[in-house]
Amino acid sequence: MTTSAVPAPRTQVTRKDVARFAGVSTAVVSYVVNKGPKRVAPATEAKVQEAIRLLGYRPNAAARALKLGSTETIGLIIPDNSNPFFSSLARAVEDAAAELGYALLLTNSDGNLAKERRNLRNLAARQVDGVVLSSVLFEPDLAELEFDDIPAVLLDHDADTPGFNSVGVDRVTAAKSAVEHLIGHGHTNIALAMGINTGNFMDGREQGWLQALTEAGLPEGPIVRSFFTRDGGYTAGQRLLASANRPTAIFASSDMQAIGVLRALREAGLSVPEDMALASFDGSAEAEYSWPALTTVEQPAQAMAEAAVAALIGARRGEKPEHRTFPTQLRVRNSCGCH
Template identity: 75%
Template sequence: IGLVIPDNSNPFFSLLAHAVEEAAAERGYALVLTNSDGNVAKERRNVRNLAARQVDGVIVSSVLMEPGAADFESAEVPVVLLNHSAEAPGFNSVGVDLVAGARAAVEHLIGHGHTRIALAMGTNTGNYYDGREEGWLQALAGAGLPEGPIVRTPFTREGGYAAGKRLLAGAERPTAIFATSDLQAVGILRALHEAGLSVPKDMALASFDGSAEAEYSWPPLTTVRQPAKAMAEAAVNALIGTGRGNTPEHLIFPADLQVRQSCGCP
């Protein structure tokens, strides 16, 4: 089977790809991995190339929040969308509840007494509205708090670093930041450390994904963990397992908050 992901140098996508490979191997299938590099045209080209090599099916972690069905129908092989939060009519899709996961992280920061919580929002192809932003808004509104500052940068270490510097340079500095990916949070940590700030004493931080980088950064990151193994199993099952040929389903998995030290917990 083929797998198309945006970037296998991203620890979360590496984790996801490894989980897909294991789930496929258990069923006697090999995996062909390709990167789209966050580019829509390359993503579509990779799907076509995999189909031309007569793979039994393709799992796509699309760079688009709402990819067009025609792009995959023309491939003439079964396609399952992975790490996909929105329903895609006609296709099996597997994702995580971004809104609830983000809301849990921000509510946890609020529980530490923070009233000005910034959002480091990752940018996506097509500028689609991201559920993590909605979760941040819901948590603040539920606590009767005003919206904190928002900085939009790529889902990368460099993007997080830029976000951290911009938030620190703002007129009203937040006391906590919710980053929409672990990689962004790692970049933010560097910006905070360079500014001589202590985390979490001077600035609390929480993130999203649950990659190994979150566990081994300093301080270890409180993060919303995506269930990569369960998501990969569901995608492989829909493609080549007992779910193959069934009516397409959209499966959403809950994410869970992993509390570490960056939020202020001991």
């Protein structure tokens, strides 16, 4: 059987055009495009796929969403995708979503509550099937999503929030392990470069730092609060060096802050770890390739992302919300004094 000629270019190629060109029914084209519900013989599927390629057919996403009751899209809100940790987290969420046939809409809040709420409104208006949110608040306002019955998962969240699915690590225990490691090197004056959070709540990383010092019988070291950025860390490093109670070691609440601290120390003519030891939190790739390489608490980005996407799908099926805590790992490198 000979196939019909390629139709002249038109505004939109339809499923009927593909069916006519491949010599099959429109139902068969639908089975191929949607990968079911009925199986299609390999030879027939090959003809349909060739017709789709030659004609440049693109399924109507709006019509498909209406038929399935799903846009097959997940929204993701993170503070800053230029931060290597959040960049890797976003990539892991995208990969996990794609494995289940979902596309990803990525937005940034810049750590700003107004932008976070605007992003939530925009995603709700697009009727996404769920939202993965790394919020600036411990208990974010998700009324926009709840009104449209859109499930949400709190990502990079360190405690159970009743009524919500959440995924994260025990920041208190994780930070404590890093500070205890610095104490093990003989440091008794350990500072904290702490990121600023919008909700003004005590971050688990600060709690872990304080617990480690208290249990070791050490005084509370100096604290400088700045943004979770390289520039924020740079400013924190300068202020700690100018402090009357200059520390001998610093725990930074993010790798990006630690990178900024490194610059401040270098500019002051200090060596790491000889003059000042340093440890951080996140476990981004940048921590491994800084100089010296950073001792850091590594969060399992891939496992957290996969759990977040799975929780969204589970919520759509009516499964009860839960909090999942993942273990961290202290990656010991050179900045703390280890070789």
